[in-house]
Amino acid sequence: MNYLTLLKSLLTITCLFPLVVLEASPKQIWKDGIDYIEVSGKESLPVTNHSYQLETKKLARILSQLKIVDKTSDDGINQKNETLVFTDKEISILAQGISKALNQTTNGEVVKFSVSDFRNVYLGSKRLSVSGTVFVHDHKLNIIFGEVHVDLQRKYVRDGKGVSNSRFASNVELSNFKLNTGDFLVPGEHDWQLQNFVGAARVDERYDWLSIDLNKEYDYFQQISNSQTYLSEAQKAQQQADNYLLEERIKKLEAVSAPTLSVSRIESSVELRLKKIKVLYLQGDIPEEIYLEKLREIVNDL
Numbered sequence: 001m002n003y004l005t006l007l008k009s010l011l012t013i014t015c016l017f018p019l020v021v022l023e024a025s026p027k028q029i030w031k032d033g034i035d036y037i038e039v040s041g042k043e044s045l046p047v048t049n050h051s052y053q054l055e056t057k058k059l060a061r062i063l064s065q066l067k068i069v070d071k072t073s074d075d076g077i078n079q080k081n082e083t084l085v086f087t088d089k090e091i092s093i094l095a096q097g098i099s100k101a102l103n104q105t106t107n108g109e110v111v112k113f114s115v116s117d118f119r120n121v122y123l124g125s126k127r128l129s130v131s132g133t134v135f136v137h138d139h140k141l142n143i144i145f146g147e148v149h150v151d152l153q154r155k156y157v158r159d160g161k162g163v164s165n166s167r168f169a170s171n172v173e174l175s176n177f178k179l180n181t182g183d184f185l186v187p188g189e190h191d192w193q194l195q196n197f198v199g200a201a202r203v204d205e206r207y208d209w210l211s212i213d214l215n216k217e218y219d220y221f222q223q224i225s226n227s228q229t230y231l232s233e234a235q236k237a238q239q240q241a242d243n244y245l246l247e248e249r250i251k252k253l254e255a256v257s258a259p260t261l262s263v264s265r266i267e268s269s270v271e272l273r274l275k276k277i278k279v280l281y282l283q284g285d286i287p288e289e290i291y292l293e294k295l296r297e298i299v300n301d302l
Contacts, residue, residue: 026038026039026040026112027039027040027104029097029100029101029104029111030093030097030100033174033175034114034116034129034152034174034175034177035093035114035115035116035129036113036114037093037094037097037098037101037111037112037113037115038101038111038112038113039101039104039105039109039110039111039112040109040110040111040112040133041106041108041109041110047107047108047137048105048107048108048109048110048135048136048137049136049137049138049139050102050105050106050107050108050109050135050136051102051103051104051105051106052102052103052105052136053102053103054098054099054102054103054136054141054214055099056095056096056099057095057229057230058214058217058218059094059095059098059099059141060091060092060095060220060229060230061218061219061220061221061230061232062141062212062218063085063086063090063091063094063095064084064086064091064220064221064230065197065200065218065221066084066085066086066143066194066195066210067082067083067084067085067194067195067197068082068083068085068148068149068192068193068194068195069081069082069083069192069193069195070191070192071190071191071192071193071207082195083149084221085130085145085148085194086115086130087117087119089117090115090116090117090130091230092229093115094113094115095230097113098111098113098134101134102134102136105135109135110133110134110135111133111134111135112131112132112133112134112181113131113132113133113134113181114129114130114131114178114179114181115129115130115131116128116129116130116152119149126151127151127152128149128150128151129147129149129150129151129152129179130145130147130148130149131145131146131147131178131179131180131181131182132144132145132146132147132181132182133146133181133182133184136214137211139214139215140211140212140213140214141211141212141214142203142209142210142211142212143209143210143212144181144182144183144184144208144209145182145188145194145208145209146179146180146181146182146183146188146208147179147180148190148192150179152174152177152179153174155179156173156174156177159177182208182209187206187207187208187209188208190207190208192207193207193208194207194208194209194210196210198216199212199213199216199218200212200213217232217234218232219231219232219234219235220232220235270298273298274295274298277291277294277295277298278291
């Protein structure tokens, strides 16, 4: 990015988001080891609609939609490497913490965060961190990302910080080290870019900043099949309809399977139900989660 392009970008952002200069110490909302959520006002910040009441469930649904893709060139992206930004665990933490923090902010303050969780990388799993800044402007949720899926240990060492041994930083050393949470004025240089989705748009064509319409309704993008907490009403209704159809199918399958079962003695109705549901599962007629759910129902009937 040359000087003229950068200057144009700064002027555009300044016009879109009038600045308020604040000098205040960060207010900690939540902290767990290296992870935190805080309200900050230490720099030139945009005029915001704070304080702002944002429902936890709605925020969780929005966070679940966030994805990144590899930045292959200035003109294109690699759709095959699409990756969710947050895990379900991180979404739950951030939805509750950011919702609480936004309700405590004042005009010009923002919410900053850094969260981490284990993710599958190469041949195993590793704890990777995500950091950024959140604020509401013109009733749109703005999220600027500083880092996405970085190894905090490696980042600490590469930044030239001193460590107590030759390889790893201690928890105490890491607790005082904060990742970049995104710059309001200057775009970050990353090998990834955020994906747009319905209701979200890039700010000033930046790949690290999304503005998300809070007047729209969003579904929760499920990563775990039994995650029910943040489902939208439309998703719940669809799930109920699917469950009803599945129940009917299971009844039909049980009726067909019953004559083929080898029963050497008179069994109780519970024993027979357990055997039937196991046969359906082993034949591949029902998925594992339904099999386990049915087992729980049968046991609860005892």
